[in-house]
Amino acid sequence: MIRPHRYIITCLALVLFALAGCRHDSAALPAQPAKPPALRTVVSLVPSVTETLFALGVGDRVVGRSRYCLYPPAALALPVVGDALNVDLERLLVLKPDLIVFHTRVQSADRLTAAGIRPLAPHIETVDDVYAVIDLLGRELGVEPAAKTLTARLTAELAAVREAASGTDPVATLITFPDTIGGGAEIRAVGRGTFLDQMLTLAGGRNVVSTDSYHAASIETVVTWQPEVIIISAPGDIDPGQSDEHYRAAWSRWQSIPAVKSGHVYVLRQPYLTMPGPRMGEAARLLLATLHPDRAAKLENAAK
Amino acid sequence: MSFTVRRYFLILAAAAVLWLAVAGFSLVVGAENIWQLRDSQPDAFNQILSSRLERTLTAALVGAALAASGVAFQALLRNPLAEPYILGVSGGASLGVILATVLLPVSCLTFTIPALGLTLSAAGLAGFLMALVTVGAVYLIAQRHGRLDPYRLILTGVIVNAFFGAAIMLTAALAGDRLRNEIIYWLMGGLGSLRARWGELAVAALVILAGLAVFVYQAAGFNLLSFGEDVAASLGLHVERRRRSAFVVASLLAGVSVSLAGPIGFVGLIVPHLLRMIFGSDHRLLVPLSIFGGAIFLMIGDRLVQLVPYNLVGGLPVGVVTALCGVPFFILLMRRSRTPQGAAP
Numbered sequence: 001m002i003r004p005h006r007y008i009i010t011c012l013a014l015v016l017f018a019l020a021g022c023r024h025d026s027a028a029l030p031a032q033p034a035k036p037p038a039l040r041t042v043v044s045l046v047p048s049v050t051e052t053l054f055a056l057g058v059g060d061r062v063v064g065r066s067r068y069c070l071y072p073p074a075a076l077a078l079p080v081v082g083d084a085l086n087v088d089l090e091r092l093l094v095l096k097p098d099l100i101v102f103h104t105r106v107q108s109a110d111r112l113t114a115a116g117i118r119p120l121a122p123h124i125e126t127v128d129d130v131y132a133v134i135d136l137l138g139r140e141l142g143v144e145p146a147a148k149t150l151t152a153r154l155t156a157e158l159a160a161v162r163e164a165a166s167g168t169d170p171v172a173t174l175i176t177f178p179d180t181i182g183g184g185a186e187i188r189a190v191g192r193g194t195f196l197d198q199m200l201t202l203a204g205g206r207n208v209v210s211t212d213s214y215h216a217a218s219i220e221t222v223v224t225w226q227p228e229v230i231i232i233s234a235p236g237d238i239d240p241g242q243s244d245e246h247y248r249a250a251w252s253r254w255q256s257i258p259a260v261k262s263g264h265v266y267v268l269r270q271p272y273l274t275m276p277g278p279r280m281g282e283a284a285r286l287l288l289a290t291l292h293p294d295r296a297a298k299l300e301n302a303a304k
Numbered sequence: 305m306s307f308t309v310r311r312y313f314l315i316l317a318a319a320a321v322l323w324l325a326v327a328g329f330s331l332v333v334g335a336e337n338i339w340q341l342r343d344s345q346p347d348a349f350n351q352i353l354s355s356r357l358e359r360t361l362t363a364a365l366v367g368a369a370l371a372a373s374g375v376a377f378q379a380l381l382r383n384p385l386a387e388p389y390i391l392g393v394s395g396g397a398s399l400g401v402i403l404a405t406v407l408l409p410v411s412c413l414t415f416t417i418p419a420l421g422l423t424l425s426a427a428g429l430a431g432f433l434m435a436l437v438t439v440g441a442v443y444l445i446a447q448r449h450g451r452l453d454p455y456r457l458i459l460t461g462v463i464v465n466a467f468f469g470a471a472i473m474l475t476a477a478l479a480g481d482r483l484r485n486e487i488i489y490w491l492m493g494g495l496g497s498l499r500a501r502w503g504e505l506a507v508a509a510l511v512i513l514a515g516l517a518v519f520v521y522q523a524a525g526f527n528l529l530s531f532g533e534d535v536a537a538s539l540g541l542h543v544e545r546r547r548r549s550a551f552v553v554a555s556l557l558a559g560v561s562v563s564l565a566g567p568i569g570f571v572g573l574i575v576p577h578l579l580r581m582i583f584g585s586d587h588r589l590l591v592p593l594s595i596f597g598g599a600i601f602l603m604i605g606d607r608l609v610q611l612v613p614y615n616l617v618g619g620l621p622v623g624v625v626t627a628l629c630g631v632p633f634f635i636l637l638m639r640r641s642r643t644p645q646g647a648a649p
């Protein structure tokens with residue numbers, strides 16, 4: 001006869017034993033550069049990092065990319081060695097870069113570290129994260145001056161947008177994404193503290209979502225938010241065949257939402273809108289042009 | 305087909321040779337041409353070979369475990385549709401792995417046992433423990449006065465699987481975007497890892513090889529069981545004892561496989577049925593043949609997945625390939641045979 005309590009005790013003991021053995025080392029190895037930073041090569045599986053590397057002028061040292069790294073065009077010539085979930089381990093071992101930048105958290109990757117490939121998984125969500133990544137890559141690759149220049153340029157671009165939007169009434173805005181499956185009664189809303197939220201605030205918008213991060217919201221909740229503008233971020237490379245009208249149509253029955261009633265539902269196709277990287281100035285200007293076209297025009301004239 | 309010792313050993317020797325050939329083939333054939341690397345990049349050559357060896361051994365162990373427990377369940381439950389996951393073990397083990405991955409901080413996902421010099425993954429261990437708990441729970445729910453009725457067992461397994469399935473979906477719904485992607489991908493079953501998993505592989509190999517040995521030893525009893533309980537009992541078999549032990553061993557094998565490679569579907573269904581069509585349903589031969597057959601099937605499946613170039617559709621999970629091959633095959637099989645394969649005559 002099986003005596004359950006004995007098994008339960010054994011299992012608990014095993015779990016405790018396992019937890020006691022947890023190793024608290026970080027996934028990244030201590031920096032022991034085999035090569036000087038100026039010679040290191042990189043594989044980037046994060047689109048915004050790939051962009052940043054090219055913007056720093058070290059595009060020639062990027063030796064591999066992810067399937068989703070599509071900008072700048074020069075990056076397309078690089079071999080694909082993975083995506084958000086997978087890495088082509090064998091290809092990577094042949095390419096033998098000094099660094100690999102992952103999208104997700106790195107668990108133990110000792111097959112990489114044993115081969116001298118250092119894994120990095122920087123958290124990139126906010127504007128400050130973008131600056132931190134630029135700084136990190138500048139140091140890792142020995143291009144600190146280029147990193148400083150890039151950071152200064154981006155800071156100025158964002159400041160210009162904030163300046164242009166100043167004095168306007170913040171527009172109550174919802175940023176969401178297209179429904180992909182089912183088109184049901186739930187949407188994914190961009191919450192506070194995210195990159196898009198920061199861009200929106202800069203560009204003279206007020207996020208109607210008051211909670212942090214991205215999350216699902218029922219359409220009934222959206223009605224209570226009463227957004228004056230709805231922005232649907234639908235990067236063109238994800239579903240190029242789909243028309244803007246199709247995305248807007250999903251909202252047309254909710255006439256009680258001011259944005260729908262007044263026709264202020266916009267589909268923005270630009271992939272850089274959701275990419276915390278060196279094109280964030282463009283993202284901010286795009287939102288400014290959507291929310292306050294007159295101010296955007298003024299900004300453009302001033303630039304000329 | 306008649307059973308002779310000579311035929312028995314000839315067939316098994318042929319299977320072993322084929323196993324070796326496929327394993328060797330798995331080491332040298334892949335997306336990267338390792339012959340070229342041997343001279344130009346000896347480091348990369350060694351690292352790739354080590355990774356392929358680990359993958360191949362994992363595929364061999366998991367394939368063997370799944371196919372053998374498939375045979376055992378089909379005989380035990382006298383049901384041609386029985387497969388290793390039928391008693392809910394995959395659901396339990398999967399939930400264990402997923403919960404550990406979601407709840408534990410990254411630094412705790414792997415740990416070493418210094419005394420043994422082994423590195424294990426907390427997720428794999430949690431999966432294995434949950435498999436044990438599931439086996440215990442299903443047994444306790446399904447037994448009545450210490451007797452196991454096959455129909456109650458199957459029903460319990462289906463319900464337990466549904467419960468764990470819902471729990472997994474709930475976990476996925478509550479986890480963030482990135483983790484959700486990881487979970488869904490893991491549920492498709494795959495064999496690769498950026499981490500050298502020799503420690504886990506060694507532990508899993510011990511459990512799996514022991515379980516397989518038990519099945520080979522019990523094979524003659526499976527023959528009797530497939531004639532029905534009464535016949536088996538009248539021929540001197542301890543039906544209950546045999547059923548209980550085989551059920552626990554088969555579930556453990558499935559649980560270890562899920563912990564190691566995720567729930568890889570259909571291996572436990574296709575391989576036994578295919579072999580039964582070719583070699584008949586004498587379990588003395590069928591059990592060891594399934595061990596080789598399952599290993600060969602999964603090794604080939606994993607190689608096919610590895611040969612797909614990454615810029616096309618990188619990193620296909622092997623579980624998807626086995627299931628995609630499995631369904632059409634199963635339909636064909638069902639249409640062709642007059643009586644369902646594996647059912648009692």
